Each structure stands twice: as structure tokens, then as C-alpha cells.
Amino acid sequence: MPSSDGKERETMSTSLADVAKAAGVSNATASRVLANSDYPVTEETRQKVLKAAEALDYRPNLIARGLRTEQTACVGLIVENILSPFIPPITRGIHDYLRQHDYSGIIINADWDPVAETKAMADLARRHIDGVILVESYTRSSDEVARLIDKPHIFVHRLFNSLNPYSVVPDDRHGARLAVKHLAGLGHQRIAFINGPAGWDATINRLAGYQDELAAWNLPFDPTLVIRGDWEVQSGYSAAQQLLALQSPPTAIFAANDLMALGVVYAAQGAGLRVPEDVALVGYDNRDFSGFVRPALTTVRMPCEEMGWIAAESLLRLINQEVAMIEPVLVKGELVTRQSCGAIQGEWQFEPEQGSIIRRQYQEEGNLTAPAA
Amino acid sequence: MPSSDGKERETMSTSLADVAKAAGVSNATASRVLANSDYPVTEETRQKVLKAAEALDYRPNLIARGLRTEQTACVGLIVENILSPFIPPITRGIHDYLRQHDYSGIIINADWDPVAETKAMADLARRHIDGVILVESYTRSSDEVARLIDKPHIFVHRLFNSLNPYSVVPDDRHGARLAVKHLAGLGHQRIAFINGPAGWDATINRLAGYQDELAAWNLPFDPTLVIRGDWEVQSGYSAAQQLLALQSPPTAIFAANDLMALGVVYAAQGAGLRVPEDVALVGYDNRDFSGFVRPALTTVRMPCEEMGWIAAESLLRLINQEVAMIEPVLVKGELVTRQSCGAIQGEWQFEPEQGSIIRRQYQEEGNLTAPAA
DNA sequence: ATTGACAAAGAAAACGATTTCTTATATAAT
């Protein structure tokens, strides 16, 4: 009996008042039961209300609730750009955690533009979201965010100030050690490193990890084996050409990302060398293409989805006032062993693409069929 | 003077009542001015209100407005999976259009699961979103959607029922013609086609386009030159092996997506053939990797962002009741000419990745610098 | 001068929940 007095509106959703009336109780008690208030209600009336709500298929109007409670169960996601390669997996992780806890996320692409970010926060404030996650944002400091929006926030960053509070970042130093450890363990003594450009935390930390692990194996650090790239294929290509032309060239190369690793492959091919037989190669990131290029890249996985859900978890902690601040979190990725490092022998098949696996599973199970028409 | 009577709350945003009081008018008139109502207000009072709002930096509370107007300026995006390759660009297009019109989007990953989609729509209904866009959804029919949520909706699809109303889909037939036209224009007479699996609109339409264009060039249709793949690299590899082993092998191959085209490259290399010199190749989709694999793939672009903003535009039309229904829209992509087809001569550099261009521009302009510390 | 129409403003209701305030009842303590 969803308020059936009106004639014009056909599908009017049932309100709390409908439930209260049906249960024969007041608005207030109905609310207390259905919002899990800790105000005492007798078991008998509680059951009456629950039954009525069930029967009427009552779903609370979150807008109305939000107006009163100032809680919208909605958080803002300010991301650099959903087209940027790491953003989708990070947002996937965030969304997964949020959804498990009945929160929603509103994404805004800020395009690495401080003005856009400022506007984004203002717009989110108008919607009275409960918190903000900034993913690869231009805005780096908590103070700056706090000045723009008076809500809890978390950073997910690969670039700067990794160890600020309220940050979730990859453990790049650890990741670099994994790569070098693997190559050293395969017996390589001269391991080159193609790093990223200056000014990035990733660049600094991966270099540190590279040096750490060389030291752990008592291998000398040779600066001529470290070349700076710019993350793109072309720079990996050029860097590898330099390295392979050295008097005593490296027998293994660790590239600070998979794009540059791909450039190494092309440079090696151009020099008539085989990967991994003549030069072993490990990349970083575990990008989607790493599994289907040739040779498939051994690489250190960037733990994007974990970073996402850890960020979401931390944010909800802040929102629910379980904690007052968040210590920076370092998230570790693991080594993904494929062909480019030489650890795996024999022929291989190309890995199917990761992103579309879910639908393909349905298709294989016969759930996906052509329309009858 | 944002309701400064309370002592405890420090940062309380200014409300409409504050503006009204400051302007010396009633709540109602203030609202009429600020919400652009068509109720008459004298220019004098209008200016008073606007000035007060400006001075107090008034931003309407969208939650409160939504409660009264039943309009939240928020739409739901039910997507297959944000990790799936076409979803980010489509959502980017949607978000861009929405944002221009002061709407926000809530993304839910449905993972191609009908149960998840049903729940998603129920959850969105609780938030009283103004409409829904279903991107690559399991749910195919408008009736089904209408049964679950009483709001306008639009489909963005590459799979089924492309020509249903309320759908935005790629013009695959046109795209396939572009590919074949290009190869035929380069003088190829035997053009093979590696198609997708049965049951997909893309498969049907691209085959039709392939046949259309062959006919336009008076080239015979040879069924032995058409092989069905499953969209993955491995299947393109196998298909190309078959094709290249034919008595009279094709001189050009059109692969129905870039992944299979990549498989063709590997098969050719395995057979000691060069792409494009020995076999020309055109792919489909213009995936991000197409620009930096070797040879870079000539391909037909999937117009994802356009599909996104057309979908958003159509949805807002429905929401604002400018139209009562949406005719299916076919969106065309263009040919992106790179190395694999043989039309471009000489050496080339690897294209930088598309997704991260924005940040790189900032970096080059010197806006991106290391922290001072 | 009276009436009617219309413009412009304010008062109050409405949206649908939560929460505070008030009241009624039962129980325990004096």
C-alpha cells in the first residue's frame, strides 16, 4: 500500500511512513528499528516493523537520510585520468571495498590540473560526500586538501611525498630488490638498470632497491650500467642500445617499467640479440600487454587493486572515526615470472588478456549467447 | 555570517536562509533567484540576492535540493568491468559530457553478472539517481531495465541488439570497410579476414563490411580466407599460421581486433615473413599498445569516447524530457595508419603512450617538480 | 470609486528520513 491515495503518480516508492502505518507504530519507532538505532525497542514491535518493511519492500531513501545525518555513504574519487594505465585497477580496488560496505564512489578526472582539482573538491562538497580519495593528484599536501574540503581524505600516489600521512603508495624499493634478486639468482653479475626520470619517488626508490640488492649479493655498483629513461618505449630502446654497445655489456637488464622493457626487447632484436638467451630482462608494473608481447615480460607487479582497497579501507576508518589519522602504507607487489628473464624454458602460449576474463568465462559456460531474433 | 549562533560547529556552510537574511528577503525569493525559477522577481531584489549569495560564497546543498525536487544531478554507470579495455575510454567520454553539464556519475562494476546488475540498479534507485547508462551489460533489453528502475537509461554496447532503441553502438560495418578499402587501395587482391567468434554483433557486422568492400572493388569472396578467432592473441596466431600455409596465401590480412593482429605478427615472424613487406596487416580497435608494438599496427579506431559522450548526451535529453525515446546511434571510427599495412615508408619512432600524455605535458612544461624537502 | 487582474513578495507546507523532546506505563525503592 505505497501511499496509494494519489492518483497521478503510479510507481511511488514506499516510504518510512508507509511502513510505520502498516506496522501500526509511529514514524520514530519504525526508523529506530530500520536504521539499527541503539534506542531500545521491544522485540515484538521490532518484528512488526521488520515484517512490514519486508512486505512493502521498503528501501530507505538515501537522499533524505543524508539530509538529516549529513552522511551520504558516498565518497569522491579525484583521479588523474581514467585513461592513464594505473587508474582503472586502483579505482577497481577502491570500488570493490566501497561496495562491500554499501558506499558508492563518484569519479572526477582532474587531468593533472590544479584548477580542475580545486573545482572537483568544491563540487564534491556540494554533494556532501563523506570523504575523498585522491589518486595521482597534483595536490600533494593534506593541508591543501583540508583547506578545500572539510572531509577525511586519502592519497594514492606513485610520485611524490610517498611517506606523508594519509598516503597509500607502492613499495618500490622492495619491488626493485625482487627484480635484481631474481636476476642475480639466475647467475647474472652485470645487471644494468634503466631508471625513470628525476623527481619521481619511483625513480629514487627503485634505484635504492637496485643498490640494496646488488650489495646483498656482493655485486659492485657500476654507474655506467645505470641509465635514465623517461618511462616511454623509445627511451628504453635508446638506453638499451647504449648499454649493449658497452665494452663489457650487461648480461641482464632491469627496466623500471614495462614500456621501457619493451624498448629493450626491440633494441636487442635490432642488435641481433635474443631475449632472454643473450640478454635477460625484467620489467616493472605488470602492465596488461606484458603477458602477450614476445617475449612475455617478467616483471614486478604494481599492486594497484590492493592499493585501492587499502585506501578505501583507510578512508572508511577515518569517516567512522575509528582512527584519527592514517600512517603511510607501503604496498608490496610480487615478481611475475614470464619468458624475458630466461627462468622458464620451452615454448609458451600467449596469455589471454586479463581485463576481459570475466565475460569470457561466462561465454565459455554457455551463458553468453546470440539473441534469439 | 554563516549561522554563527552555534558555538560547537566551526565550519558550517552558508545556507539559503543565510543568504535570504543577508539580502533582506524571504527564503522563497532567494530560492527563486538562485535556482533560476521562472517565477517573477524584480530585477532589484534579484540583484540583492545575487550579491548576498556572492558575498557569502553560497553553494546550494544538492542533497537538500534532491530531496525536494527528486533530481540529484547524478547518474549511474553500470559497466562490465573498469579493467576491461574499452570501459575506461567510454566512461571518460561519459564523464566529460556529464561534468560539462554539472552532473556526476556513480560507477558500478557488474562483472557481467545479471545478479550484480539487478542489485546495482536497486542500489542506484535508493540514491535516486536521474538515469542509468549500461555499458557492455548483461542486461540487454529496455523492458528488463525498466522493470528494475523507473528512470531513463541508455545502452552502450558492442555485443548484442545493436539496433535496439536507447543504444549507442560502433559502426562496425563501416569500420571493416575502411580496413579493406585501405588494403585494396594498396593493390592487394587476396585479403584474408580473421573474424571474431559467433554470436557477437561485431563479428556479424565486420564480416558484412568486409564483403561489402570486396564487392566494391570487384574482388571475389573466398571463404577459405575467412577464419574465426576468439579475440585473443593466440587465436590470431593460429589463424595466421593456417592462412600463410595455404596454396596461394593472402598478401594482406585484416584482423577483427588488435590482439589477433598481434598474433598475426608473431605467426608471420615465426614463418620467416616480414610485416608489412611480405604480408600487410590491419587490425581493429586502436588499442593503447597498437602504437608501440613492432610493427605498429594500422587499425580502425573504436570510437569509445564519442560513444560515451553521445550516450551521456542522449541520457540527459531523456532526463530533461526533450525527447521521449532515443533512436539507435551508430558511431564511426576512422582508420589509423601506422606501419603494419605498408603504406608508410622508412624508420619510425615508437609512439608514446596515450593515457599518460596529460601529466607528461605538465612535466615538460616544468610544472612537475620534485618536492622541495 | 469600485472591481478585477496581475505582479511580487512572504508564510508555510512539503520532501523522507533521524533525533530530540515529551508522555505513558511498568517496575523498583522508599
Added chain:
DNA sequence: ATTATATAAGAAATCGTTTTCTTTGTCAAT
């Protein structure tokens, strides 16, 4: 038997807007 206390329920206020209803004042037509 009376009072105090605790429990459980309802009445009403509240959140910040929009919108309906009502009122006031002005002008034109009779």
C-alpha cells in the same frame, strides 16, 4: 501508598531546499 526510575512509545522538530498557498500592493477597466 507514594515517589523515583527506567523503559518504550509517540509527537514534533529538524536538515536545506523548492513549491504551493496566501497576502499585499499596483494598475487598468468599468
